[in-house]
Amino acid sequence: MKKVLDFVQRFDLLPRYELLLAAASGGMDSMCLLDFLYENGYRVCAAHYNHQLRGQEADMDEDLVRAWCAARRIPLCVGTGDVAAYAGENGLTIEEAARKLRYDFLNSVAGQTGAARIVTAHHANDNAETVLFHLARGTGMAGLAGIAPKNGRLVRPFLCLTREELAAYAKEHHVPYRTDATNADTALTRNFIRAEVLPKLCRVNAQAVEHIGETALRLRQEDEYLDSLAAAYLTELKMEAGAVTLPCAAVTQVPAVLRSRVLRLALDALGAGKKDFTAAHYDALAALCAGSGTAQLDLPGGVTARRADGVLTLCAHRRETPERVLLRAGETVRWGGFAITCRKCEKTVENSENTVILRGAALDAPLSVGAWDVRESMTLPVSRGSRSLKRLFAERGFSPDEREQTPVIRSGGAVAAVYGIGTDALFLPTDGESVCVLTFEKTAE
Amino acid sequence: MKKVLDFVQRFDLLPRYELLLAAASGGMDSMCLLDFLYENGYRVCAAHYNHQLRGQEADMDEDLVRAWCAARRIPLCVGTGDVAAYAGENGLTIEEAARKLRYDFLNSVAGQTGAARIVTAHHANDNAETVLFHLARGTGMAGLAGIAPKNGRLVRPFLCLTREELAAYAKEHHVPYRTDATNADTALTRNFIRAEVLPKLCRVNAQAVEHIGETALRLRQEDEYLDSLAAAYLTELKMEAGAVTLPCAAVTQVPAVLRSRVLRLALDALGAGKKDFTAAHYDALAALCAGSGTAQLDLPGGVTARRADGVLTLCAHRRETPERVLLRAGETVRWGGFAITCRKCEKTVENSENTVILRGAALDAPLSVGAWDVRESMTLPVSRGSRSLKRLFAERGFSPDEREQTPVIRSGGAVAAVYGIGTDALFLPTDGESVCVLTFEKTAE
Numbered sequence: 001m002k003k004v005l006d007f008v009q010r011f012d013l014l015p016r017y018e019l020l021l022a023a024a025s026g027g028m029d030s031m032c033l034l035d036f037l038y039e040n041g042y043r044v045c046a047a048h049y050n051h052q053l054r055g056q057e058a059d060m061d062e063d064l065v066r067a068w069c070a071a072r073r074i075p076l077c078v079g080t081g082d083v084a085a086y087a088g089e090n091g092l093t094i095e096e097a098a099r100k101l102r103y104d105f106l107n108s109v110a111g112q113t114g115a116a117r118i119v120t121a122h123h124a125n126d127n128a129e130t131v132l133f134h135l136a137r138g139t140g141m142a143g144l145a146g147i148a149p150k151n152g153r154l155v156r157p158f159l160c161l162t163r164e165e166l167a168a169y170a171k172e173h174h175v176p177y178r179t180d181a182t183n184a185d186t187a188l189t190r191n192f193i194r195a196e197v198l199p200k201l202c203r204v205n206a207q208a209v210e211h212i213g214e215t216a217l218r219l220r221q222e223d224e225y226l227d228s229l230a231a232a233y234l235t236e237l238k239m240e241a242g243a244v245t246l247p248c249a250a251v252t253q254v255p256a257v258l259r260s261r262v263l264r265l266a267l268d269a270l271g272a273g274k275k276d277f278t279a280a281h282y283d284a285l286a287a288l289c290a291g292s293g294t295a296q297l298d299l300p301g302g303v304t305a306r307r308a309d310g311v312l313t314l315c316a317h318r319r320e321t322p323e324r325v326l327l328r329a330g331e332t333v334r335w336g337g338f339a340i341t342c343r344k345c346e347k348t349v350e351n352s353e354n355t356v357i358l359r360g361a362a363l364d365a366p367l368s369v370g371a372w373d374v375r376e377s378m379t380l381p382v383s384r385g386s387r388s389l390k391r392l393f394a395e396r397g398f399s400p401d402e403r404e405q406t407p408v409i410r411s412g413g414a415v416a417a418v419y420g421i422g423t424d425a426l427f428l429p430t431d432g433e434s435v436c437v438l439t440f441e442k443t444a445e
Numbered sequence: 446m447k448k449v450l451d452f453v454q455r456f457d458l459l460p461r462y463e464l465l466l467a468a469a470s471g472g473m474d475s476m477c478l479l480d481f482l483y484e485n486g487y488r489v490c491a492a493h494y495n496h497q498l499r500g501q502e503a504d505m506d507e508d509l510v511r512a513w514c515a516a517r518r519i520p521l522c523v524g525t526g527d528v529a530a531y532a533g534e535n536g537l538t539i540e541e542a543a544r545k546l547r548y549d550f551l552n553s554v555a556g557q558t559g560a561a562r563i564v565t566a567h568h569a570n571d572n573a574e575t576v577l578f579h580l581a582r583g584t585g586m587a588g589l590a591g592i593a594p595k596n597g598r599l600v601r602p603f604l605c606l607t608r609e610e611l612a613a614y615a616k617e618h619h620v621p622y623r624t625d626a627t628n629a630d631t632a633l634t635r636n637f638i639r640a641e642v643l644p645k646l647c648r649v650n651a652q653a654v655e656h657i658g659e660t661a662l663r664l665r666q667e668d669e670y671l672d673s674l675a676a677a678y679l680t681e682l683k684m685e686a687g688a689v690t691l692p693c694a695a696v697t698q699v700p701a702v703l704r705s706r707v708l709r710l711a712l713d714a715l716g717a718g719k720k721d722f723t724a725a726h727y728d729a730l731a732a733l734c735a736g737s738g739t740a741q742l743d744l745p746g747g748v749t750a751r752r753a754d755g756v757l758t759l760c761a762h763r764r765e766t767p768e769r770v771l772l773r774a775g776e777t778v779r780w781g782g783f784a785i786t787c788r789k790c791e792k793t794v795e796n797s798e799n800t801v802i803l804r805g806a807a808l809d810a811p812l813s814v815g816a817w818d819v820r821e822s823m824t825l826p827v828s829r830g831s832r833s834l835k836r837l838f839a840e841r842g843f844s845p846d847e848r849e850q851t852p853v854i855r856s857g858g859a860v861a862a863v864y865g866i867g868t869d870a871l872f873l874p875t876d877g878e879s880v881c882v883l884t885f886e887k888t889a890e
Contacts (some may be wrong), residue, residue, distance in 0.1 A: 131580075136649040138656030140663055144589065189649055197649070200642045204581040204634055211583030214724075218585055222671060225702040257670040279659075 001036060001169070007160035011149040014042060014157060018116035022046045023106055024069075024076075026061035029121035031068070031177040032166050033158060037119065038072055039173070044119075045075040047109045049102045051083045053094065054182065061178050068176065075113070079105040089380050089387065090395045091421075095188060110153065122147050122156040125163040128212040129193045132201075141223040146216035159217075162209050230254070230261035237266060243315045244270045248307060251289040259286050267303065270314050273397070276300035288312070302401035321404045324370030327438065334443065335369045336405045338419075341439040342367065354441065356409060356417045358427045360434035365412030367436070372408050378415045378424045392421050409438065446481060446614070452605040456594040459487060459562065459602060466560035467491045468551055469514075469521075471506035474566035476513070476622040477611050478603060482564065483517055484618070490520040492554045494547045496528045498539065499627065506623050513621065520558070524550040534825050534832065535840045536866075540633060555598065567592050567601040570608040573657040574638045577646075586668035591661035604662075607654050675699070675706035682711060688760045689715045693752060696734035704731050712748065715759050718844070721745035733757070747846035766849045769815030772883065780814045781850045783864075784886045787812065791879050799886065801854060801862045803872045805879035810857030812881070817853045823860045823869045837866055854883065 008014050014037075022037055024030045024046045037044040048065045050058050062078060069076040087097035106118050127146040134143030149159050158166065170177060186192040201208040233254050238245045246266055254262050260282035267277070277300055288297050288307050297305040304315045322336040329344040344360055372393070377386040393403045407419040416427040419440060429435040453459050459482075467482055469475045469491045482489040493510045495503050507523060514521040532542035551563050572591040579588030594604050603611065615622060631637040646653040678699050683690045691711055699707050705727035712722070722745055733742050733752050742750040749760045767781040774789040789805055817834045824831040838848045852864040861872040864885055874880045 132646065133649065135576075135580075135657055135660065136646045136653040138650070138652065139660060141586075141667060144660070144664075192645075193649060197642065197645045200637075200645060201577065201581045204578065204638060204642070205583070207583065208581040212580055215580065215584060215589070219589075221702045222586060222667075225700060226667060226671075255670065257666045 001040075003160055003165075004036065004157055005040070007149070008157045011155075013117070013150055013155040014119070015116060017043065019114060020044045021106065021110050021113060021115035021118045023102070023118065023120045024048050024065045025180075026064045026178045027121075027180055028170050028175070028177040029123060029158065029163075029166055031064075031175050032169050032173075033119060033121035034065075034068065034074070035173055035175045036157075036169075038074065045077070045113055045115060047077045047079065047106055049105045050078065050080040051098050051102070052080060053083055053098070054180070057178075057181065061180075064176060064178055077109045077113070079109070081105070089392065089422075095190070116153065118154045120154065120156055121158050121166075123158045123161045123163055123166055124209050124213040125194070125198065127159055127216055128198055128201075128209045129190055131212050131216050132193050132197055133189065141219050141226070144216065145220035145223050146213070148220065149217070159213065226258065227261060227265070230258045230265055233258070233262045234265055234269075237269060239269060242270075243313055245311050245313045248289040248310050248312050251286060251312060266312075266314060270303065270316055272299075272303045272314070272316060273301050273399070285312075302399060302405075316399065316401065321371045324368050327367040327369055327409070329363060329436070333369070335407055337442055338407060339441045339443050340369055340407065341441075343437045343439070345435050345437055347435070354439060356419060356423060356438040356440070357429060358409070358411070358416050358423060358436040358438070359429040360436050362409075362411040362416050362427055362436045367416070368410050369407045370410065371404050372406065372418070376408070376415050378418065378422075379426070380422045381425045381428060389415070389418065392418070396421065407440065446485075448605055448610075449481065449602055450485070452594070453602045456600075458595055458600040459564070462488065463561035464559060465489045466551065466555050466558060466563045468547070468563065468565045469493050469510045470625075471509045471623045472566075472625055473615050473620070473622040474568060474603065474608075474611055476509075476620050477614050477618075478564060478566035479513065479519070480618055480620045481602075481614075483519065490522070490558055490560060492522045492524070492551055494550045495523065495525040496543050496547070497525060498528055498543070499625070502623075502626065506625075509621060509623055522554045522558070524554070526550070534837065534867075540635070561598065563599050565599065565601055566603050566611075568603045568606050568608055568611055569654050569658040570639070570643065572604055572661055573643055573646075573654045574635055576657050576661050577638050577642055578634065586664050586671070589661065590665035590668050591658070593665065594662070604658065671703065672706060672710070675703045675710055678703070678707045679710055679714075682714060684714060688758055690759075691757045693734040693755050693757050696731060696757060711757075711759060715748065715761055717744075717748045717759070717761060718746050718842070730757075746844060747850075761844070761846065766816045769813050772812040772814055772854070774808060774881070778814070779888065780852055782887055783852060784888050785814055785852065786884045786886075788882045788884070789879060790882055799884060801864060801868060801883040801885070802874060803854070803856070803861050803868060803881040803883070804874040805881050807854075807856040807861050807872050807881045812861070813855050814852045815855065816849050817851065817863070821853075821860050823863065823867075824871070825867045826870045826873060834860070834863065837863070841866065852885065 014020060020037060020042050022030070022034050022044055024034055025048065034044070034046060046065065046069050048062055050062050052058060066076060066078070081101045083094060083098045083101055086092070086101055087094050090097065092100070109115070110118050131144055131146045147156060147159060149156055169175070183191055184195075186195050198209065205211065233250050234246065236247050236250055244266055251259065251262060260279065263282050263285050264274075281299055284297055285299070285305055288295055288305055289312050291307060294308045295306070299305055302316060306313045306315070325333045325335050327333060327340065327342040329342055332339055332341040344363060372389045374390055377388045378392070379386040389408070398406065408415060409417040409419070411427065414426070415424055417423040459465060465482060465487050467475070467479050467489055469479055470493065479489070479491060491510065491514050493507055495507050497503060511521060511523070526546045528539060528543045528546055531537070531546060532539050535542065537545065554560070555563050576589055576591045592601060592604060594601055614620070628636060631640050643654065650656065678695050679691065681692050681695055689711055696704065696707060705724065708727050708730050726744055729742055730744070730750055733740055733750055734757050736752060739753045740751070744750055747761060751758045751760070770778045770780050772778060772785065772787040774787050777784055777786040789808060817838070819835055822831040822833045823837070834853070838851075843851065853860060854862040854864070856872065859871070860869055862868040
């Protein structure tokens with residue numbers, strides 16, 4: 001495995017004499033990783049996360065990792081969580097939820113054990129799949145740069161190997177492993193790319209996987225370099241509570257090709273999310289900086305940009321919390337940024353993003369819309385118990401401003417639904433029952 | 446077509462009141478282009494190249510373009526050439542040969558008519574296919590930047606449209622066009638990507654074509670910007686006949702991420718090709734600059750790099766032309782960079798890159814290997830007549846040094862074969878005849 005050792009050295013991935021935490025699923029990739037680290041004399045401990053998604057199969061994966069580690073006296077931490085429930089509660093796909101819980105677990109184990117690095121077994125095929133996924137979804141250089149060999153304490157020494165090379169390693173070194181049957185499920189995007197897209201590209205060029213991996217590494221360096229050039233324009237950036245300021249000249253004097261990177265870094269300093277920001281928003285921000293006099297611009301995520309006296313001020317704007325309003329069948333009310341229409345229907349209507357459907361009985365008590373209260377909880381249908389709104393908002397990554405502006409529907413004193421989060425299990429309509437349909441229309445503020 | 450007009454304006458593609466030359470194949474894309482240019486009041490002439498590859502079909506394409514242009518009094522130039530023969534003579538695929546001859550024709554027509562721009566109908570799907578092709582083959586940013594909206598006087602106003610959008614345009618505007626049956630032949634790489642890879646990626650994301658196109662445009666700008674940063678390190682580059690010099694410090698002081706771009710630009714100034722240069726060559730060149738004292742390095746394409754007194758000198762090295770040497774059956778001789786073994790066999794041997802096979806009768810006269818002579822010609826089997834070695838070398842893009850170092854095999858006074866070019870029709874073995882096999886092994890110089 002000279003190839004891996006060279007790669008490890010090139011990116012300084014695995015410091016000798018430091019404790020390394022290997023993520024071990026029991027699959028081929030991670031078992032090869034354990035074997036590689038162990039056989040090359042690294043100080044290693046392992047962590048296995050049981051996603052509880054595949055019943056007995058998952059337990060057999062865990063058993064394999066346990067046995068292998070025990071035989072070599074490698075310390076192992078096993079964690080578990082209800083991925084399906086977590087996905088349901090947080091509006092995530094199973095894959096997203098599993099990833100989040102797994103990395104949370106790895107970080108917590110690394111903290112407990114004092115491991116210097118978390119090592120995962122991602123390889124060149126994973127990288128090529130990621131690049132193709134980003135390419136299809138639309139991305140800049142950062143997306144085409146694929147998987148990072150090193151991201152903080154997270155390292156991937158196998159990124160230089162193809163799946164075929166790993167399989168050869170497993171065979172040569174008699175590495176035991178288990179195959180995850182769900183990998184064949186092409187309904188999952190990543191599996192679809194693995195099974196249907198990448199093999200086709202390999203018919204265009206047999207070395208496509210390696211080539212994409214090398215390209216990604218080169219792009220990563222160039223992307224980071226461009227970011228470092230952009231950062232040099234932020235020397236006059238100032239931070240205050242909830243706001244950052246920057247001379248407009250710092251933006252207008254940036255080469256056009258770096259402008260959106262400079263603005264992105266300023267927004268990062270503010271703590272604003274990337275979500276919903278498009279090229280058009282960066283263009284509008286740049287145009288704001290280029291103008292004269294005083295002007296203002298509303299941006300996604302409750303961010304306001306303001307130009308005054310040649311200074312750009314970016315604010316994570318807190319809007320006033322709207323007062324509670326009663327909802328009545330057949331009426332439309334305004335609440336915050338929404339016009340909310342309440343109807344009573346005799347049969348179930350198709351659910352959509354802008355609709356909340358409650359059992360008709362919700363209208364028997366006073367039905368209202370208002371802002372959240374930090375003491376309130378709700379029980380989502382797929383969840384195992386009640387969760388505080390605070391936790392639900394936090395898991396969704398809602399900013400403080402977004403929390404205040406999210407409609408909470410109450411029937412009597414109880415939370416019936418939270419817009420964008422879900423409906424409480426008690427208020428879900430059952431077949432044959434009349435329903436209460438709330439339609440949310442976003443209004444100009 | 447506001448989208449196209451916006452795109453045209455953004456990249457300054459189609460200057461009003463200048464004559465534009467539209468490339469017109471008779472297919473949907475180019476007929477839409479003609480229609481678009483004509484209907485939007487551009488000053489336009491057209492050029493059609495008949496590749497003579499599809500017999501009557503090709504003539505019907507030509508007839509369509511002729512009729513359409515005649516009806517609108519649009520000047521049309523029609524050209525033709527034997528693509529198959531050209532491909533055979535130059536070791537090109539049919540696609541490469543067709544492309545080369547077509548663009549040569551377009552350039553010549555543009556020169557004759559005084560057209561300011563040559564306009565082709567490349568669209569977003571073509572761009573996505575190009576990006577995927579480069580991604581599979583291995584490429585840096587320049588390859589992922591896909592098709593340029595503007596490259597010198599060549600412009601592509603339709604790059605912002607998908608094939609579907611073009612089809613909708615054709616339908617709405619009743620644009621007549623003909624379908625090229627060879628587009629369905631997935632043995633051709635581009636057709637395979639079009640039919641098998643891109644549709645799969647569109648299942649990952651329905652907007653994949655647009656997203657790849659937008660990413661390519663952004664990468665193009667970033668790539669050009671990085672090149673401009675690299676060029677700034679070349680202020681002390683000096684050019685002499687066959688050599689460029691640069692202080693080594695100019696290379697060592699460059700940020701690592703720009704280093705190979707700086708070296709590439711210096712090699713471009715020398716007129717050295719990109720062919721055969723890999724990351725390892727740039728690394729070796731950078732290491733040469735970083736060393737002390739005097740040292741030398743041989744690079745692909747006959748380029749020599751030399752460090753002395755802190756100055757890097759890149760030379761397009763002309764080696765001495767080797768003397769003519771006799772070849773005898775059963776013997777190995779050295780000539781230039783080759784060890785050449787001559788054998789006589791009773792049956793035909795499999796041809797390979799390093800073999801030249803002649804009819805056994807070639808050994809009846811003195812058989813020799815030597816350098817080319819500017820007055821000599823040969824007749825390649827697929828060609829329609831004899832061509833000068835000068836022309837054959839030129840078409841292959843051989844540098845002056847490569848020409849001098851290419852083995853020319855002569856039987857008696859006649860050229861029997863040129864290594865890497867082909868065997869003269871008169872010296873091709875026929876079935877049942879004994880053959881003369883020459884094996885070429887590259888030696889260290």
